[in-house]
Amino acid sequence: MLDGLHAFWPGLEATLALLSPQPPGWGGGLLRGALNSLIIALGAFGLGAVIGIFGALGKLGGGPVTRDLLAVYTTVVRAVPELILILLLYYAGTDLLNQVLALVGQRPVEISGVVAGIGVLGVVQGAYATEVLRGAIQAVPRGQLEAARAYGMSRGQTFRRVTFPAMLPLALPGLSNLWLIATKDTALLAVVGFSELTLETRQAAGSTRAYFTFFLAAGALYLLMTLVSGRFFGWLETQFRRGQVQP
Amino acid sequence: MTAWLKPHRLALIALAVALALWAGWALRWDWIPRYWQLGLEGLWRTLWLLVLSVGIGFALAVPLGLAQAAGPRWLAAPARWFCTLIRGTPLLLQIWLIYYGIGSLFPQYPWIRQSDLWPLLRQAWPYALTALSLSYAGYEGEVMRGAFRAVPPGQLEAARAYGFSPLAVFRRIWLPQALARALPTLGGETVLQLKATPLVATITVIEIYAVASRVRQDTFIVYEPLILLALVYMAIAGLLALGFRALEKRYTRGLGH
Numbered sequence: 001m002l003d004g005l006h007a008f009w010p011g012l013e014a015t016l017a018l019l020s021p022q023p024p025g026w027g028g029g030l031l032r033g034a035l036n037s038l039i040i041a042l043g044a045f046g047l048g049a050v051i052g053i054f055g056a057l058g059k060l061g062g063g064p065v066t067r068d069l070l071a072v073y074t075t076v077v078r079a080v081p082e083l084i085l086i087l088l089l090y091y092a093g094t095d096l097l098n099q100v101l102a103l104v105g106q107r108p109v110e111i112s113g114v115v116a117g118i119g120v121l122g123v124v125q126g127a128y129a130t131e132v133l134r135g136a137i138q139a140v141p142r143g144q145l146e147a148a149r150a151y152g153m154s155r156g157q158t159f160r161r162v163t164f165p166a167m168l169p170l171a172l173p174g175l176s177n178l179w180l181i182a183t184k185d186t187a188l189l190a191v192v193g194f195s196e197l198t199l200e201t202r203q204a205a206g207s208t209r210a211y212f213t214f215f216l217a218a219g220a221l222y223l224l225m226t227l228v229s230g231r232f233f234g235w236l237e238t239q240f241r242r243g244q245v246q247p
Numbered sequence: 248m249t250a251w252l253k254p255h256r257l258a259l260i261a262l263a264v265a266l267a268l269w270a271g272w273a274l275r276w277d278w279i280p281r282y283w284q285l286g287l288e289g290l291w292r293t294l295w296l297l298v299l300s301v302g303i304g305f306a307l308a309v310p311l312g313l314a315q316a317a318g319p320r321w322l323a324a325p326a327r328w329f330c331t332l333i334r335g336t337p338l339l340l341q342i343w344l345i346y347y348g349i350g351s352l353f354p355q356y357p358w359i360r361q362s363d364l365w366p367l368l369r370q371a372w373p374y375a376l377t378a379l380s381l382s383y384a385g386y387e388g389e390v391m392r393g394a395f396r397a398v399p400p401g402q403l404e405a406a407r408a409y410g411f412s413p414l415a416v417f418r419r420i421w422l423p424q425a426l427a428r429a430l431p432t433l434g435g436e437t438v439l440q441l442k443a444t445p446l447v448a449t450i451t452v453i454e455i456y457a458v459a460s461r462v463r464q465d466t467f468i469v470y471e472p473l474i475l476l477a478l479v480y481m482a483i484a485g486l487l488a489l490g491f492r493a494l495e496k497r498y499t500r501g502l503g504h
Contacts, residue, residue, distance in 0.1 A: 064255045079484035080477045081442040083456065088473050180334075187337030191449060198340055205343075211351055215344040219336045226335040 015213050018204075026204035026214065033200030034221045037186040040117040040196060045182045047122025049175070052129025057159075059134050070130065077127035083188055089120045090192060113194035121185055125178060132174030136167040169240035176233035183225050197221060270474070278466050282458065289458035290479065292372075293444050296454060300376055300444075301437055304383025309422070311384060312391025326388065333385025339446050341382060346374040346450040375447035383440050387429075390436065394429035395421065427498045434491030438484050455479060 019027045055074070058066045077085060093116065098108040140163055148158040190199035201218040205211045314326040333341070353359050353368050367373055398421055406416045445456035453461075459472040 064253065065259065068256065068259055076477075076481065079438065079442075079481045081445045081456070081480055083445045084473055084477050084480065088470070088477065091469050091473075184337040187339045188446075190339065191446075198337060198343075201340070202343060205347065209351070211344070211348040215340060215348055219332075219340055219344070222337060222340065223332065223335040227331075 015210075018208060018210055018213055019217055026200075026208070029200045029204060030197065030214070030217060030221065033195060033197035034218075034225075036114060036194075037183065037196040037198075038225065040114055040121065040186045040189065040194075041179070041182040043114075043118035044121035044125050044185075045179050047118060048125025048129045048178065048182070049133075051122065051126025052133045055126060055130030056133035056137055059130065060137060074127040074130050077124055078131075082121075082124055082185055083191060085124055086120050086188055086192060089123055090116055093119060113189070117186065117189045117194050117196070121182060121189075124185070125182055128178055128181070129175070132178065133167070133171055136171035136174070137163060139170050140166045169237065172233060172237045172240060176230070176237075179229055179233070180226055183222065183229070187222075274471050274474075275468055276471060278462055278468060278471075282462050285453075285458050285461070286455065289453055289455035292452065293441075293454040293456075294483075296372070296376060296379060296444055296447065296452075297437075297441055300379035300383055301440055303376070303380040304440075305387055305433075307380065307384035308387035308391050311388030312393075312395050312425075313417075315388065315392040316395035330385045330388045330392075333382055334389065338378070338382050338443055339449065342375065342378040342446055342450060345378045346371065350374055371447075371451045375450060375452045379440070379443065379447065382443065383436070386436055386439075387433065390429050390432050391425060394425035394432075397428050398424045423498075430491065430495045430498060434488065434495070437491065438487055441480065441483055441487065 018025055019030070055070055059070050062070070094111055097111070101108060144162055144166060145158060148162045153161065186196050187198040189196055190202065193199070197218055201214045205214040208214070311326045311330065314322040315330070318326070350368075359365060359368070402420055402424070403416055406420045411419070444454060448454060448457035448460065451457075456476060459476040462472040463469060
């Protein structure tokens with residue numbers, strides 16, 4: 001089997017050596033980068049979902065000022081390139097934090113790349129999640145909410161017991177799209193110098209000059225992430241849709 | 248108009264104007280006279296990268312969508328794979344693969360170095376344009392697949408029954424209706440494409456984002472160039488949204504929504 005592969009692809013051994021996880025190879029760095037990307041994407045997606053829920057509730061039930069401010073937030077985030085938002089939020093966030101720390105007499109801190117990445121991408125994701133969740137909440141039939149109110153449930157109870165579970169299957173396609181965007185947006189952090197998969201790949205490719213090997217390997221890792229999570233979201237959707245009327 | 252100008256909005260607008268005035272007075276804008284010419288050149292480069300990549304990408308997306316919607320298996324499968332590959336990997340990685348990977352292959356072949364295309368291939372922008380176009384084609388191929396499928400088959404059958412040739416069916420019935428259906432999505436995707444253009448600054452294409460980065464490096468001013476840059480992108484995104492809304496109004500009249 002291996003002999004046949006060798007005849008077909010003479011550079012196989014060199015490629016495998018480059019990608020090996022042991023130190024002369026760069027596979028370990030790539031996998032570490034992929035893990036970082038995954039952690040940042042998960043954190044940002046989670047933070048974005050939390051922001052999105054509050055944003056959606058604010059847009060639907062908040063006062064006029066809250067609504068306008070949320071409209072500004074979602075419009076700005078969706079019109080300005082992520083790269084610029086990442087830079088702005090990163091510098092502004094660290095400046096603000098250090099000024100607050102200076103006020104209470106603490107020394108300035110260096111924010112870790114993972115935390116900063118989660119915070120910055122989370123704010124970006126939150127704007128998109130607000131829109132997705134707003135649409136889903138609006139699509140919950142009014143009769144269900146009126147029934148809940150007739151049973152004497154408070155607003156919090158209605159949201160927890162009726163609105164949230166009923167809107168989740170409607171929001172899933174949008175959320176799965178957002179998750180894919182989150183995994184791919186982690187690559188942007190490479191430009192700011194966080195060591196995630198894309199930056200690790202570029203460093204490995206730059207120092208070995210084996211550009212194709214590493215960029216294709218990283219592409220395969222990203223593709224693995226997106227395909228597996230696509231399957232997962234598809235499965236989740238069928239699970240949540242079981243109690244629903246099929247169109 | 249009066250319904251829009253509620254009292255709280257007036258207060259918010261006043262607050263925004265005050266903030267803008269404060270920013271104009273308190274922040275540093277003295278670098279603008281030195282860099283505005285470079286900035287305009289960068290803006291021009293951003294705009295033509297956007298227009299050309301959208302044009303080329305869309306021209307590729309139509310056959311990609313058609314192959315997936317109605318093509319034979321040996322055409323549909325590669326088209327689907329292309330879209331999955333493009334949509335499943337970050338654009339930054341694609342740009343770097345094309346520029347560093349394919350770009351580093353060319354100099355190894357003497358016949359390429361001696362060809363007339365070599366001066367072109369030594370620059371960065373052809374790689375940037377290729378990557379951006381392929382990315383737009385991948386995303387829009389998926390959009391067009393749905394749009395081609397959404398045209399009711401009865402219309403195509405009716406056209407065929409009238410004796411339209413297959414090409415005429417496509418040109419006069421299928422494509423226009425699919426386009427009208429895809430327009431709202433395409434508008435959003437084009438804004439996303441605008442937001443993707445700054446990535447080509449990483450392969451030394453001096454578009455508007457790269458100019459702003461240079462200002463930051465030269466003057467150590469952090470926020471002002473970024474804020475101005477964000478405003479420029481918001482203005483372009485707003486114009487794109489307006490343009491697509493006008494197109495939608497013009498071309499979705501016959502759809503009967």
